[in-house]
Amino acid sequence: MNETFDLVIFGGTGDLALRKLYPALYLAETDGNLHASGRIIAAARQQLDDAQFRAKVSEALKRFLPEKYDEALATKFLARLTYFPLDVNNHAQYAQMKRSLDERVSRTVFYLSVGPSLFPAIIGGLQAAGLNTPETRIVLEKPLGRDLKSSREINEVVLKAFAESQVYRIDHYLGKETVQNLLALRFGNTLLEPLWNRTWVRDVQITIAETVGVETRGEFYDNTGAFRDMVQNHMLNLLCIVAMEPPSSLDPDAVRDEKLQVVRSLKPWTAESLREHIVRGQYRGGTLAGQSVPAYASEEGVPKDSITETYVALRAEIANWRWAGVPFFLRTGKRMAERRAEVVINFKAPPHSIFPGALNPNRMVITLQPDENVRLYTMAKAPGDGMRVREVHLDLDFKDFFRERRQDAYERLLLDVLRGNPTLFMRNDEADAAWRWVQPVLDHWQHEAIAPIGYTAGTWGPPAASRLTAKEGTAWHEETSV
Ligand code: NDP
Numbered sequence: 001m002n003e004t005f006d007l008v009i010f011g012g013t014g015d016l017a018l019r020k021l022y023p024a025l026y027l028a029e030t031d032g033n034l035h036a037s038g039r040i041i042a043a044a045r046q047q048l049d050d051a052q053f054r055a056k057v058s059e060a061l062k063r064f065l066p067e068k069y070d071e072a073l074a075t076k077f078l079a080r081l082t083y084f085p086l087d088v089n090n091h092a093q094y095a096q097m098k099r100s101l102d103e104r105v106s107r108t109v110f111y112l113s114v115g116p117s118l119f120p121a122i123i124g125g126l127q128a129a130g131l132n133t134p135e136t137r138i139v140l141e142k143p144l145g146r147d148l149k150s151s152r153e154i155n156e157v158v159l160k161a162f163a164e165s166q167v168y169r170i171d172h173y174l175g176k177e178t179v180q181n182l183l184a185l186r187f188g189n190t191l192l193e194p195l196w197n198r199t200w201v202r203d204v205q206i207t208i209a210e211t212v213g214v215e216t217r218g219e220f221y222d223n224t225g226a227f228r229d230m231v232q233n234h235m236l237n238l239l240c241i242v243a244m245e246p247p248s249s250l251d252p253d254a255v256r257d258e259k260l261q262v263v264r265s266l267k268p269w270t271a272e273s274l275r276e277h278i279v280r281g282q283y284r285g286g287t288l289a290g291q292s293v294p295a296y297a298s299e300e301g302v303p304k305d306s307i308t309e310t311y312v313a314l315r316a317e318i319a320n321w322r323w324a325g326v327p328f329f330l331r332t333g334k335r336m337a338e339r340r341a342e343v344v345i346n347f348k349a350p351p352h353s354i355f356p357g358a359l360n361p362n363r364m365v366i367t368l369q370p371d372e373n374v375r376l377y378t379m380a381k382a383p384g385d386g387m388r389v390r391e392v393h394l395d396l397d398f399k400d401f402f403r404e405r406r407q408d409a410y411e412r413l414l415l416d417v418l419r420g421n422p423t424l425f426m427r428n429d430e431a432d433a434a435w436r437w438v439q440p441v442l443d444h445w446q447h448e449a450i451a452p453i454g455y456t457a458g459t460w461g462p463p464a465a466s467r468l469t470a471k472e473g474t475a476w477h478e479e480t481s482v
């Protein structure tokens with residue numbers, strides 16, 4: 001990093017900042033990736049002095065990066081940190097903030113790590129103090145609103161004060177090493193491209209399964225739900241990377257233009273698909289890793305009669321020449337059987353079999369987390385008499401090849417902001433197209449008061465999700481695995 005910077009984190013004492021942002025910045029420090037005079041300034045209402053704030057961050061580093069914590073390095077990192085007490089609604093305090101920022105630094109970045117209802121106040125305060133100069137960058141944390149209307153309102157406020165090129169809408173999934181590896185796999189190899197289309201692919205499945213519940217975020221989550229929290233952003237971004245056309249280069253707009261085309265090509269929802277192609281679930285109590293866990297409706301901050309979904313499975317289709325007719329199944333949920341994020345490409349069966357017994361169609365499983373590997377299921381001759389074939393798999397485990405430390409998603413994205421590379425951030429038109437596609441689902445659930453179906457914590461979700469795939473003659477990956 002060869003530019004000095006002032007990075008201001010609004011919401012700098014919050015959960016996200018302590019759990020993700022400071023640890024990510026500390027990791028960047030371990031690799032010498034932060035300019036020696038770069039400063040990090042946290043802003044929040046709590047009255048703290050610099051020493052108290054640094055103690056808080058030090059505690060967070062020890063807690064969230066226990067293996068990486070090094071006293072000398074932490075001291076160097078903590079010395080960059082200062083604290084600025086401020087209520088974002090008090091415009092007079094922004095002029096004070098301006099005085100405390102170093103006008104000689106090459107780059108000032110404002111990170112809005114607060115709920116979106118505070119965005120307008122912060123943008124207004126920055127604008128009133130003249131802090132929205134062309135050299136500044138602004139990072140917007142998700143959720144960017146709760147529907148199409150509110151996201152447009154936020155964007156309007158932001159884009160009145162900043163040019164689109166100054167705005168970095170973060171989706172930490174795009175910063176994950178494994179998600180970027182999907183790009184490398186698709187566009188760094190010729191092997192897959194001839195197969196990557198409707199001629200050879202029967203269906204695609206994208207899963208982000210979590211074992212955690214809503215933890216301390218019950219109130220936030222109950223106003224949000226899995227569809228807004230995961231599908232509108234992380235899952236659609238994964239879908240774009242799986243389905244996009246090869247970009248002409250890695251230039252930010254070349255990549256984002258192709259992603260946008262995918263979202264724009266998603267088949268709009270109809271009355272029938274809203275009824276038949278989406279499953280809304282909510283976890284009941286159950287057992288996970290031998291421990292009993294409570295129902296969602298008994299979590300702290302969640303009303304007993306909540307009808308918020310903690311699980312979504314849906315069938316989407318991309319209406320273009322490459323993908324027409326290929327079902328894309330997306331699902332995500334809390335308190336599921338395993339923590340696993342994966343992309344499964346189910347290929348079509350051979351058109352004619354010369355072997356006795358059934359032939360399993362080929363399947364490629366790209367695991368994004370917790371492991372990073374690609375498994376290709378193929379048919380092979382079973383040893384012995386006769387010509388019987390059986391399913392075997394070829395494994396490619398990336399940790400066998402790469403010994404280097406993987407960058408954390410927030411670390412990569414924060415460095416990209418400081419360096420001015422927006423490739424992995426959502427452009428306004430992408431975010432807007434994603435909201436446009438999800439809005440009919442939100443409206444349908446609200447108008448029809450669609451209640452989620454219960455599923456037992458520690459399972460793969462409601463049985464209705466299996467019917468979703470079965471209707472298309474396929475099954476979720478874990479239901480077919482050997
Ligand atoms: P928290 O509630 O933990 O933190 C909110 C922060 O904002 C605190 O630092 C709080 O400090 C500050 N704040 C609140 N009101 C004001 C105000 N009027 N003026 C100045 N500061 C204020 O939230 P999170 O950190 O969990 O989340 C922040 C945003 O990031 C949310 O939109 C959340 O949805 C999103 N997010 C969070 C994730 C997570 O894992 N936590 C993951 C992805 C997104 P104080 O009260 O002292 O002012």
Ligand code: BG6
Pocket residue numbers: 210229
């Ligand atoms: C966040 C969601 O954006 O992503 C959380 O708000 C979710 O609810 C998290 O748990 C999942 O991220 P990861 O990186 O742990 O898969």
